[in-house]
Amino acid sequence: MTIRVGIVGISGFGGGEALRLVAGHPSFQLVYAAGEGSAGSRLADRFPGVSPKLAGLVIEKWDPDRLPALDLLFASLPTGTSAAALARVPTSVRIVDIGGDHRDAEGWTYGLADVWPDRIRGHGRIANPGCFPAATLTALAPLLAEGLIEPGNIIVDAKTGISGAGRGGGDSRFGYADSNENLVPYGLLRHVHMPEMARTIERLSSGSAAGLVFTPHLVPMTRGILATAYCRGRATTERCLEAAGAFYAGRPFVRVTDRPPQTKWATGSNLAFVSYAADPERNLVVAMGVVDNLGKGAAGQAVQNANLMCGLPEAAGLEGAPIWP
Numbered sequence: 001m002t003i004r005v006g007i008v009g010i011s012g013f014g015g016g017e018a019l020r021l022v023a024g025h026p027s028f029q030l031v032y033a034a035g036e037g038s039a040g041s042r043l044a045d046r047f048p049g050v051s052p053k054l055a056g057l058v059i060e061k062w063d064p065d066r067l068p069a070l071d072l073l074f075a076s077l078p079t080g081t082s083a084a085a086l087a088r089v090p091t092s093v094r095i096v097d098i099g100g101d102h103r104d105a106e107g108w109t110y111g112l113a114d115v116w117p118d119r120i121r122g123h124g125r126i127a128n129p130g131c132f133p134a135a136t137l138t139a140l141a142p143l144l145a146e147g148l149i150e151p152g153n154i155i156v157d158a159k160t161g162i163s164g165a166g167r168g169g170g171d172s173r174f175g176y177a178d179s180n181e182n183l184v185p186y187g188l189l190r191h192v193h194m195p196e197m198a199r200t201i202e203r204l205s206s207g208s209a210a211g212l213v214f215t216p217h218l219v220p221m222t223r224g225i226l227a228t229a230y231c232r233g234r235a236t237t238e239r240c241l242e243a244a245g246a247f248y249a250g251r252p253f254v255r256v257t258d259r260p261p262q263t264k265w266a267t268g269s270n271l272a273f274v275s276y277a278a279d280p281e282r283n284l285v286v287a288m289g290v291v292d293n294l295g296k297g298a299a300g301q302a303v304q305n306a307n308l309m310c311g312l313p314e315a316a317g318l319e320g321a322p323i324w325p
């Protein structure tokens with residue numbers, strides 16, 4: 001079965017990673033690429049290493065009313081710019097929105113693929129989680145499901161590579177000279193991923209997440225997220241690891257590890273690594289989640305969601321090992 005795929009926002013970091021994964025996917029055929037400033041250029045102009053069979057594909061100006069015959073569309077557009085246009089895409093075209101416009105939208109399913117694959121199978125409109133929620137929620141989900149931590153008292157401290165900001169941002173804090181040898185906290189108490197995390201913590205626990213605190217930090221690396229969550233709970237480290245092992249048993253992309261995970265373990269892959277350290281005497285559980293922000297945090301999870309939507313093997317096109325070193 002060949003699935004005709006389109007990618008809008010293909011010149012960006014998320015769209016470019018989607019291109020890499022779609023190009024290597026056994027059932028996907030890229031037939032449509034779209035954007036704004038990049039419209040008119042051939043894929044080979046933007047991605048000199050693309051395979052000869054895709055090299056001549058011309059990036060179209062994004063227009064949802066002028067799509068070719070498509071089965072699946074990956075949308076990787078700046079958050080805030082996709083909702084009106086994606087509403088015009090025919091319902092016969094499945095959509096995975098990598099951006100943030102539909103994560104709490106009517107008619108869309110929140111695509112936390114490792115946690116609830118059954119909610120995604122067969123659906124036509126999937127909102128991919130944000131990159132920080134992807135790292136954080138994967139680590140927290142087993143503990144919340146088993147009531148091992150209090151949902152209302154979680155502090156998430158996260159570090160991200162610069163590519164998390166996309167290639168479009170004109171903000172100088174993302175330039176080499178500003179980010180190299182620098183460590184920058186941002187979005188304190190108001191980052192958009194905080195409500196997204198809180199909503200999902202509440203869905204996973206049936207409790208209030210009112211006390212959630214989330215602080216992201218920009219670190220001088222290209223890819224990767226480490227989210228460290230400080231929680232209240234009386235479980236031991238072994239109990240947390242056992243809960244996660246049982247929760248993710250048979251799931252292809254989550255690795256439960258008794259070593260603190262490192263961002264490089266996930267680079268270039270759709271993997272998530274989770275680990276825990278707990279001290280019942282101090283009512284303290286530390287949960288750690290590592291992902292590649294462009295992998296599980298964006299295009300990797302988007303392809304996983306697309307596989308589930310299309311009834312394909314969940315891991316199709318995603319089985320390559322991470323890049324090391």
Ligand SMILES: NC(=O)C1=CN([C@@H]2O[C@H](COP(=O)(O)OP(=O)(O)OC[C@H]3O[C@@H](n4cnc5c(N)ncnc54)[C@H](OP(=O)(O)O)[C@@H]3O)[C@@H](O)[C@H]2O)C=CC1
Pocket residue numbers: 008009010011012013014015034035036037038039062076077078079081098099100129130131163164165166167168169293294297298
């Ligand atoms: N980077 C990351 O790690 C993650 C990103 N996301 C989300 O994914 C989305 C894309 O992010 P990212 O790839 O990093 O961003 P980039 O800035 O790298 O890319 C943005 C893309 O959107 C296209 N675009 C912008 N405006 C328009 C428009 N009006 N019409 C058509 N295309 C347009 C650009 O095309 P052109 O060059 O042709 O103008 C470009 O391809 C965002 O919503 C982001 O929040 C989610 C998870 C992780």
Ligand SMILES: CC(=O)N[C@@H](CCC(=O)OP(=O)(O)O)C(=O)O
Pocket residue numbers: 079098099100129130131132160161162163164165166187192193216218
């Ligand atoms: C380093 C950096 O700026 N990262 C982005 C996260 C990217 C992402 O997941 O954004 P959406 O939720 O909009 O899709 C940020 O903190 O906003």
